[in-house]
Amino acid sequence: MPLTNSPNHFLLSLSPQDRGLLQPHLKPLRLPLGAPLFKADDIISNVYFPYNGIMSMIVGVSSGQFVEAGMLGRNSVVGTGAALDGPDALNTAIAQVESTGMIIDAGVLKRLASTSEALRMALVHHERALSAQTQQVAACNALHELEERLSRWLLQSRDLLQSDILPLTQEFLAQMLGVQRSSVTLVARKLQEAGLIRYRRGHIHVLEVEGLQDACCECYAAINLHFNKLIGWSPTDFQRQQVEH
Amino acid sequence: MARYFFHIKDGVDLIQDPEGSELATMEDARSQALKSARELWADAIKSGRSLGADAVVISDEHGGLTFVPMAEALPKRPG
Numbered sequence: 001m002p003l004t005n006s007p008n009h010f011l012l013s014l015s016p017q018d019r020g021l022l023q024p025h026l027k028p029l030r031l032p033l034g035a036p037l038f039k040a041d042d043i044i045s046n047v048y049f050p051y052n053g054i055m056s057m058i059v060g061v062s063s064g065q066f067v068e069a070g071m072l073g074r075n076s077v078v079g080t081g082a083a084l085d086g087p088d089a090l091n092t093a094i095a096q097v098e099s100t101g102m103i104i105d106a107g108v109l110k111r112l113a114s115t116s117e118a119l120r121m122a123l124v125h126h127e128r129a130l131s132a133q134t135q136q137v138a139a140c141n142a143l144h145e146l147e148e149r150l151s152r153w154l155l156q157s158r159d160l161l162q163s164d165i166l167p168l169t170q171e172f173l174a175q176m177l178g179v180q181r182s183s184v185t186l187v188a189r190k191l192q193e194a195g196l197i198r199y200r201r202g203h204i205h206v207l208e209v210e211g212l213q214d215a216c217c218e219c220y221a222a223i224n225l226h227f228n229k230l231i232g233w234s235p236t237d238f239q240r241q242q243v244e245h
Numbered sequence: 246m247a248r249y250f251f252h253i254k255d256g257v258d259l260i261q262d263p264e265g266s267e268l269a270t271m272e273d274a275r276s277q278a279l280k281s282a283r284e285l286w287a288d289a290i291k292s293g294r295s296l297g298a299d300a301v302v303i304s305d306e307h308g309g310l311t312f313v314p315m316a317e318a319l320p321k322r323p324g
Contacts (some may be wrong), residue, residue: 145292170264180264182251182281183288186297189260201263 007051009075009233010126018119019111026102031055031095037078038089043084045234046103046181050074052158053099056176057091057134062159067141067178070133071096073160074234080127082106083113096176097157097167125230132226141178147187148185148217149177154197155212155220159235164206170199190212249274251281251316259302271272275301275313282318 006012011019029048031037037055038044048055060066069091072078078093083106114118140149153176157166170188172179181200188204191197195231196212198205206212213220227233250265266267268274279302289291296315304322 148287162292170262171266180277180281180284181262181264182253182278182301185251185260185262185285186285199263 006049008049008075009084009231010077010122011049011102012124013232015118018116018122021116021119022104022109025104025108025112027085027104028100029103030100031098033095033098035095037093037095039092042085042089042091044079044089044106045087047080047083047106047109048078048093048101050076050078050101052101052161053095054097054157055093056096057093057130058176059091065178066092066139067177068096068132068176069138069210071156071160072130073099074101075160075227076231077123077174078127078128079125080123081105081108084123084127089193096172097161122231128229129230129233132230133223135224136223140217142216144219145178146177147190147215148219150184150187151191151196151212151216151218152223153177154206155209155216158206158209162236162238166204166206167202168204169202202229248306249277249324250304251278252304253285253298254300254302255298271303272312274282274305275311278311278313279318282313282315286315286318 011022014022029046030055037048040060054071054073055078056068057072058066058068059069061070082089110229113123140152151174153173154166157165157168163168170181170184174184177184186200187208188197192199194211194215196208196215198207224234246267246269248261248265249268253260254261266277268277282301285296285315286299300312301315303313
């Protein structure tokens with residue numbers, strides 16, 4: 001696939017010259033559900049440009065629990081820090097929904113970024129966008145109720161997958177949001193009774209986007225605003241599948 | 246390991262757990278249910294909304310039911 005047609009927003013937004021620098025070094029990658037790109041304290045060997053799926057940046061604590069600090073997909077780059085600074089991973093990046101895309105050797109990307117200021121700045125903007133997201137999520141996790149947080153999470157996932165059908169289990173949702181599964185069961189039921197989603201084992205169907213936006217806190221819009229300002233990305237509307245009610 | 250389901254009883258309603266969790270023993274399932282109950286209390290208290298649950302109901306793969314009343318999850322008074 002030519003990069004001028006790339007489903008990845010970062011690759012698409014580069015100048016033809018910078019795209020030409022990267023092109024010969026890109027290799028395809030497929031990450032199955034739950035597979036890590038890197039784990040906290042790993043050396044990041046590859047920087048990843050997802051074409052689809054969802055990559056979760058998760059932070060674990062010594063009890064074995066973890067919580068999601070942010071999610072990226074076709075809108076950005078995973079492992080940017082390794083091309084800007086050092087290769088030590090600050091968090092764990094796993095495929096929350098199976099993902100395919102392109103990788104580049106982190107050392108190669110770092111070298112290329114030192115030859116092109118525009119490429120380096122593009123990486124800086126994407127790193128800042130992720131930082132903006134994780135800061136917003138920190139506030140959201142500490143201050144907002146689960147119903148709002150779950151709604152934000154579903155809307156973000158929907159934008160990255162460009163689908164109303166989200167292949168997510170409640171167990172996974174609970175882990176990502178750092179809560180017990182029963183809490184997700186209760187809130188999901190509430191959203192379902194309001195006609196906003198429909199839950200089937202292993203799948204969540206988004207039925208009413210506007211209603212979900214109303215149920216959501218301001219964090220969804222705030223994250224999108226940061227992404228728009230910093231990297232020029234906005235969730236685009238897509239052809240909605242017909243979901244029978 | 247066995248699969249345990251954690252339904253939530255709310256008056257006459259039973260909110261079904263569609264997935265269940267893999268756990269080693271019934272004791273693990275009970276402590277999981279109590280953990281869930283504590284979190285449901287905490288959310289209700291913090292938000293000032295009604296509890297929306299009066300028991301967590303554990304069902305095993307054979308259909309056996311164990312009721313864990315929400316009150317069991319409340320902190321005990323000392324002494």
